[in-house]
Amino acid sequence: MTITASASAQRAALAAALFLLLMALPAGATDRGPVTNLPLPRYVSLKAAEGNARRGPSLGHRIDWVYKRRGVPLQITAEYGHWRRVQDRDGAGGWIHYSLLSGLRTVLVEQDMLALHRIPSTDSQVLARAELGVIARLGECKPDWCRISAEGQSGWVPKTALWGVDPGEIRD
Known part of the structure; x- marks a missing residue:
């Protein structure tokens, strides 16, 4: 019984310490992309003259949207391998290959x-x-x-x- 109580107390202390650590971080500091470790969400721009936004993160997924304005600002909301889930000002978007995106802010x-x-x-x-x-x-x-x-x-x-x-x- 003492071992269980001790383990329970250790878990509670660990949870309290983790909570305090997270509270000390700047807002949004824990929202990082698993591939790039850059903040999510974040803004980028379309590098290419045209970019396909797909339903999922691969060439095998259906194209839902085609961006046709070089430099259009997009917001990255997720990452998976070489793919970034983006949305535009109207909330439309999908998964775009990272090579079509630029860190240049527009x-x-x-x-x-x-x-x-x-x-x-x-x-x-x-x-x-x-x-x-x-x-x-x-x-x-x-x-x-x-x-x-x-x-x-x-x-x-x-x-x-x-x-x-x-x-x-x-x-x-």
Whole structure:
């Protein structure tokens, strides 16, 4: 009886220690891809001019979706071997071979005629405007603003007007 109680107490102490360790980690630090050990979910872009999103992680699975815009931002939600499960801003997606994806960060403009500002402030000079649906390269991000560039123009925009960057994400 003493051995069982001791083993039970050890399990409880181990569980408590594990709980405290997990609580000390930054949010999301335990959500890592089993293949790359990179955070999940995370954003990438389509490297190829066309990419097939399949129902499962192999060439034998049916194609459910075909992406036809180079640079479109995608969110990786799972990994399996050389395959990454992705979704777009509308939640559509599937499994894409990793060779079709790039770590280059892009975003999708979700506001028509979005003003690109000289500095991260609505009071600053407007340098250009981006139409709804433009794919832009993502640069530095502050808590509420990101610097983007597209077609030779760049400037600061509110983070809420973009898809492909998390609300709390900071980038140098």
